[in-house]
Amino acid sequence: MPGAGLNTAPFLFSHPEKSRIALLLIHGLAASPWEVLEIGKRAFEKGATVYGVRLAGHGTTLEDLAEKKYQNWVESAVEGIHLVSHFSDHVILTGESLGGLIALCLAEKKYGAGVISLAAPLHLNSSNRVLISLLKHFKKFLGRSLPAAIQPYYSPKHSLHALEEMIALAKVVDAGLKEICQPILILQSENDVRVHPRSGRAIYERVGSHLKKLISYEKSLKVPHVMTTLENPLLDRVWSEIDLFLSGIFPQQSL
Numbered sequence: 093m094p095g096a097g098l099n100t101a102p103f104l105f106s107h108p109e110k111s112r113i114a115l116l117l118i119h120g121l122a123a124s125p126w127e128v129l130e131i132g133k134r135a136f137e138k139g140a141t142v143y144g145v146r147l148a149g150h151g152t153t154l155e156d157l158a159e160k161k162y163q164n165w166v167e168s169a170v171e172g173i174h175l176v177s178h179f180s181d182h183v184i185l186t187g188e189s190l191g192g193l194i195a196l197c198l199a200e201k202k203y204g205a206g207v208i209s210l211a212a213p214l215h216l217n218s219s220n221r222v223l224i225s226l227l228k229h230f231k232k233f234l235g236r237s238l239p240a241a242i243q244p245y246y247s248p249k250h251s252l253h254a255l256e257e258m259i260a261l262a263k264v265v266d267a268g269l270k271e272i273c274q275p276i277l278i279l280q281s282e283n284d285v286r287v288h289p290r291s292g293r294a295i296y297e298r299v300g301s302h303l304k305k306l307i308s309y310e311k312s313l314k315v316p317h318v319m320t321t322l323e324n325p326l327l328d329r330v331w332s333e334i335d336l337f338l339s340g341i342f343p344q345q346s347l
Contacts (some may be wrong), residue, residue: 099244100124100151102172103144104111105136106179112344114141114180114202116172118191120318121258122236122247124151128188131320132333140338141179145172147194149254150247154233158251162261169194173203182206184338188320189213189287193261196295199276200268208334208342210319211284214262214291242323260334269295275303277337279330281315282308303340307333 102125115135117128125144132142149160173183182205187195192212199207233249255341276299280292289308296306309315309326316323319330 094120099126100146102146102320103129103132103142104175104179105132105142107139107141111139111180112155112182113139113205113338114143114176114183115177115186115208116169116183116195117142117144118169118172118185118194119144119147119150120189120191121254122150122157122250123189124245126245126321127318128138128186128191128320130322130327131186131331135334135338138335138338141176143172145178147190154247154249154251157247158232159252160254160257162257162264165190165257165261166194169198170203172197173314177225179264182342184208184341186210186334187212188318190258190261193265196265196269196272196298197261199274200265200271202271204274206274206338207272208279208337209276209295210279210330211281211287211317212265212291212295213258213287214266214294215288216259216262217286217288219283223321239323242321248338266294270297270300272299274302275337275341276305277333278304278306279319279333280306280308281313281319282311282315283339284317286317305337 117132119127125146128144136142148164149157184206185195185198185204186208188210192209278292278295282289315326
């Protein structure tokens with residue numbers, strides 16, 4: 093995994109005056125804050141404070157990640173909330189993939205003034221579940237294919253232990269969805285090869301929020317699992333949905 097340098101470092105964008113809204117941006121498994129950087133830039137330009145947290149075990153070594161529990165990742169995000177709260181009045185929990193699960197977990201614990209969940213893996217595709225279940229008895233790490241342009245921002249391999257921890261977190265989140273009452277935006281791609289599309293629908297149907305919205309991108313649009321980077325051809329559309337959601341929660345904010 094890349095070292096904890098500029099490629100994988102957390103980032104904070106703050107304004108001279110305290111802002112009304114802050115986005116806590118939470119990246120996915122075996123990724124880095126870079127994965128949510130583009131969304132962070134756009135939110136900052138619209139007036140929000142932004143903090144891209146780096147989850148425990150990320151940006152260090154594969155062995156370090158393989159030792160972490162999902163509770164360590166949640167603790168990283170809670171620390172991020174405490175930090176960004178110094179710069180803003182309200183924190184919006186925003187997560188991609190594993191980060192979406194963590195955002196939901198924190199909302200269940202009554203953190204945050206709103207939630208944005210992108211491709212949260214509440215339910216993995218069946219082929220991925222079977223693969224993890226089989227390989228965990230024989231391997232510690234699983235190779236992955238990454239385009240050269242994004243290799244500096246991701247782990248070259250997946251930790252089977254970490255994948256199991258993500259699945260454990262999904263079960264915890266699934267059991268507590270009714271506890272979420274904050275406004276929530278859920279984005280899910282029908283083209284997602286990792287997460288079963290029913291994840292987005294299940295979250296939408298079971299949260300206790302009165303203000304909730306599900307955006308499901310049909311297969312023909314080819315929205316990838318990772319929606320938050322420039323590699324997503326519909327990133328502008330994703331950002332527009334986020335912008336609209338935030339404006340609906342805080343209509344006086346420039347967002």
